[in-house]
Amino acid sequence: xxxxxxxxxxxxxxxxxxxxxxxxxxxxxxxxxxxxxxxxxxxxxxxxxxxxxxxxxxxxxxxxxxxxxxxxxxxxxxxxxxxxxxxxxxxxxxxxxxxxxxxxxxxxxxxxxxxxxxxxxxxxxxxxxxxxxxxxxxxxxxxxxxxxxxxxxxxxxxxxxxxxxxxxxxxxxxxxxxxxxxxxxxxxxxxxxxxxxxxxxxxxxxxxxxxxxxxxxxxxxxxxxxxxxxxxxxxxxxxxxxxxxxxxxxxxxxxxxxxxxxxxxxxxxxxxxxxxxxxxxxxxxxxxxxxxxxxxxxxxxxxxxxxxxxxxxxxxxxxxxxxxxxxxxxxxxxxxxxxxxxxxxxxxxxxxxxxxxxxxxxxxxxxxxxxxxxxxxxxxxxxxxxxxxxxxxxxxxxxxxxxxxxxxxx
Amino acid sequence: xxxxxxxxxxxxxxxxxxxxxxxxxxxxxxxxxxxxxxxxxxxxxxxxxxxxx
Numbered sequence: 087x088x089x090x091x092x093x094x095x096x097x098x099x100x101x102x103x104x105x106x107x108x109x110x111x112x113x114x115x116x117x118x119x120x121x122x123x124x125x126x127x128x129x130x131x132x133x134x135x136x137x138x139x140x141x142x143x144x145x146x147x148x149x150x151x152x153x154x155x156x157x158x159x160x161x162x163x164x165x166x167x168x169x170x171x172x173x174x175x176x177x178x179x180x181x182x183x184x185x186x187x188x189x190x191x192x193x194x195x196x197x198x199x200x201x202x203x204x205x206x207x208x209x210x211x212x213x214x215x216x217x218x219x220x221x222x223x224x225x226x227x228x229x230x231x232x233x234x235x236x237x238x239x240x241x242x243x244x245x246x247x248x249x250x251x252x253x254x255x256x257x258x259x260x261x262x263x264x265x266x267x268x269x270x271x272x273x274x275x276x277x278x279x280x281x282x283x284x285x286x287x288x289x290x291x292x293x294x295x296x297x298x299x300x301x302x303x304x305x306x307x308x309x310x311x312x313x314x315x316x317x318x319x320x321x322x323x324x325x326x327x328x329x330x331x332x333x334x335x336x337x338x339x340x341x342x343x344x345x346x347x348x349x350x351x352x353x354x355x356x357x358x359x360x361x362x363x364x365x366x367x368x369x370x371x372x373x374x375x376x377x378x379x380x381x382x383x384x385x386x387x388x389x390x391x392x393x394x395x396x397x398x399x400x401x402x403x404x405x406x407x408x409x410x411x412x413x414x415x416x417x418x419x420x421x422x423x424x425x426x427x428x429x430x431x432x433x434x435x436x437x438x439x440x441x442x443x444x445x446x447x448x449x450x451x452x453x454x455x456x457x458x459x460x461x462x463x464x465x466x467x468x469x470x471x472x473x474x475x476x477x478x479x480x481x482x483x484x485x486x487x488x489x490x491x492x493x494x495x496x
Numbered sequence: 497x498x499x500x501x502x503x504x505x506x507x508x509x510x511x512x513x514x515x516x517x518x519x520x521x522x523x524x525x526x527x528x529x530x531x532x533x534x535x536x537x538x539x540x541x542x543x544x545x546x547x548x549x
Contacts, residue, residue, distance in 0.1 A: 244506075244538060246538065304537070459517070
């Protein structure tokens, strides 16, 4: 017997939460208001795990949610239809925030076939036991007919994992884009045009910077494919659904994928006794030209998510660390390691920082920047103990050079 | 010389082009790549590559 998930008292409330995208295409996901640390991503507004139910002659569920929220998804479905009526579950992405609830969902949907690409099959089979699941392997161009509507699949490897896939409903010009175009943003609204465009674009930029930045080449390829498809609505697997500003969204993604810089510089630093901090402020002073966005970021007052987000569009970055135990400070190293993995490209910069007797802080930063193939604008700018007025002048000059470089680049 | 495709991310190694930014000269066959060669896009090793059809 199939368990009943619809709670009578909550039925009306839940119905109002299940937003329709198109007739009989309904959001049935879960709003996670409380998550803040999303595998290290600082999600200040929480997030959503979006799942969508398409009811036609056949019924399909597109994506699921993070465990342990599967019962919430089943409850949302139960408010619309019987769990017995689900014919297909599409898995666009094997990552646990979208597929974590799959075991619970597949157990609760007795007539469902899981639709996925081969790499998703490989990945899921290494996450857990799939025995007893009916599966259908699809590849780019394959379709599943639901009645008046069709599901068409587009494999999008490395946007964001090898198995990642888009699902298109061509009749509705509706694209289920999985992680692409998403944001970590919990809200009672489901559509991007229901909140301010600035807010949603900022969250989209943060998500791109922290999740998709390494995959610019693959994203550019996907954007090219999207050029040939008529799309009126983009429904990602996190955050808000796009039904306006799609051209702007695609343009922003195109610029990010191409690592297109803006007239923007960052002075990022960590400091022990404020010598490197003083140098950072002098660099910022020199870099404060009218038409350049210059920001000062103290590593331990900020977080990795924010630093990666701001780095995305920065043309040039000065990065400072005091010398600690003959190397850079540990949180500066964390930022460098994180940035290196995200592979920001085409940037210019230099390192700076103080030391006492040994050496190593600014030098280690310099080596890291070089290993990312950034254009190094100068040798490490160093100060023994406290920076003298000559060193601070040199910092101002270096800051000015950084800002001039950003103007030259963008 | 055969091109090889990464099974994970579908990046293609073209021996005619090599990978100069990683010090691999144009004209280096896939078989001659060092054992520690990794896909420049997704980071997997040589064993995750197949000859391109």
